[in-house]
Amino acid sequence: MIVQHVLGSATTVMMVMAAGVVLWRAADECCGQEPAPTTGPVTEIVTPIRDEIPTHMPEGMLRPFIDAHTHYGGQHPQTLAWLERWDAKLLLIGGGRRSESYRSLIQKYPKRYAWCTSFDLKSFEDPGYAEKIIEGLRKDFADGAIACKIFKSLGLFLKDSEGNFPQIDDPIFEPILSWLEQEGHVLMTHVAEPMGMWRPLGETNAYTAYLKKRPKGHFYGRDDVPSHATIMAARDRVLARHPKLKMIGAHFGCMEYDVAEIAKRFDAYGNFAVDTSGPTRIIDLGQQDHEKVRAFFIKYADRIMYGSDRSVRKSQLEMNPQELAESLGEIEWAAQISWDYYATDKVVVIKGFQCKGLSLPPDVLKKLFYTTAKAWLPGM
Numbered sequence: 001m002i003v004q005h006v007l008g009s010a011t012t013v014m015m016v017m018a019a020g021v022v023l024w025r026a027a028d029e030c031c032g033q034e035p036a037p038t039t040g041p042v043t044e045i046v047t048p049i050r051d052e053i054p055t056h057m058p059e060g061m062l063r064p065f066i067d068a069h070t071h072y073g074g075q076h077p078q079t080l081a082w083l084e085r086w087d088a089k090l091l092l093i094g095g096g097r098r099s100e101s102y103r104s105l106i107q108k109y110p111k112r113y114a115w116c117t118s119f120d121l122k123s124f125e126d127p128g129y130a131e132k133i134i135e136g137l138r139k140d141f142a143d144g145a146i147a148c149k150i151f152k153s154l155g156l157f158l159k160d161s162e163g164n165f166p167q168i169d170d171p172i173f174e175p176i177l178s179w180l181e182q183e184g185h186v187l188m189t190h191v192a193e194p195m196g197m198w199r200p201l202g203e204t205n206a207y208t209a210y211l212k213k214r215p216k217g218h219f220y221g222r223d224d225v226p227s228h229a230t231i232m233a234a235r236d237r238v239l240a241r242h243p244k245l246k247m248i249g250a251h252f253g254c255m256e257y258d259v260a261e262i263a264k265r266f267d268a269y270g271n272f273a274v275d276t277s278g279p280t281r282i283i284d285l286g287q288q289d290h291e292k293v294r295a296f297f298i299k300y301a302d303r304i305m306y307g308s309d310r311s312v313r314k315s316q317l318e319m320n321p322q323e324l325a326e327s328l329g330e331i332e333w334a335a336q337i338s339w340d341y342y343a344t345d346k347v348v349v350i351k352g353f354q355c356k357g358l359s360l361p362p363d364v365l366k367k368l369f370y371t372t373a374k375a376w377l378p379g380m
């Protein structure tokens with residue numbers, strides 16, 4: 001169904017279906033963890049091998065465009081040609097083991113890739129922790145990083161030696177946040193998870209299939225993890241305490257369940273913006289009042305930037321043709337489905353949920369897919 005809305009030819013439809021299956025089974029909905037191994041239905045689907053640069057992006061798709069949330073360090077000539085064709089630039093998010101490849105990609109392809117680094121959280125109780133982290137970040141920014149991300153384990157999984165969950169406003173992290181603010185560096189935060197993970201499973205919960213496979217990530221009815229509200233409140237205190245710290249809340253700042261909640265933060269904190277990653281959030285938007293959501297995107301267009309949250313699971317140079325086709329299909333598919341939802345009035349179907357497109361005006365689309373990211377992420 002969805003593919004008929006999006007695309008024309010039968011061949012293309014098969015490609016996208018294959019890409020879609022990979023996307024929903026293996027891609028990390030909530031970035032920060034390793035995607036599940038690729039086993040299962042993908043082998044049952046005939047995936048055409050691409051022998052040319054994919055061209056079937058949606059009609060009207062903006063060029064250039066920015067994807068401000070990826071872990072997609074693709075370096076295959078086909079990927080680079082695709083980025084060239086769409087004059088696209090991707091923000092690569094990750095530190096640690098990803099740093100080296102991201103560092104090298106931004107040096108080799110500065111027009112196609114920018115880098116948002118990260119830092120270690122596990123060692124937070126070590127003496128001299130903040131100083132050590134700042135030293136590492138100083139080097140990453142000197143090497144070309146344009147932002148720094150805090151991953152979701154902070155506030156949700158990370159425990160101190162007494163069994164408490166430190167939140168992002170814990171004094172231990174304060175020197176790091178102050179340093180970022182003083183230096184004018186952008187902080188991306190992925191704190192908490194979608195609200196659906198604190199809600200009962202069922203046919204209205206977009207995360208049901210995901211959580212059935214990962215029951216540990218389902219927080220409904222549990223008192224051994226902080227509440228969604230606790231994590232949001234800590235994040236808000238950081239925004240208030242550091243008014244010059246530019247913060248981008250990944251995945252709609254984990255307030256995807258109600259655009260009014262995001263609007264409240266935009267009104268209260270001029271230093272706060274969000275990205276739209278990943279595509280399951282479209283389902284959350286689609287479940288809210290259509291006009292309310294549309295008005296929200298128009299009113300706050302200067303604070304919302306497109307992100308896909310796509311990733312590559314291994315070097316594209318080591319992929320076989322089928323893996324490469326799927327890998328290319330992922331990023332293309334995310335752009336396609338997002339364009340259809342934000343730019344047209346088609347009914348987009350994701351995981352069986354029907355979401356009526358917002359048909360946003362051209363100036364708003366330009367901000368969503370390009371200008372807002374440019375403004376919030378100098379160097380993007």
Ligand SMILES: [Zn+2]
Pocket residue numbers: 030031032069070071093277309
């Ligand atoms: Zn991510």
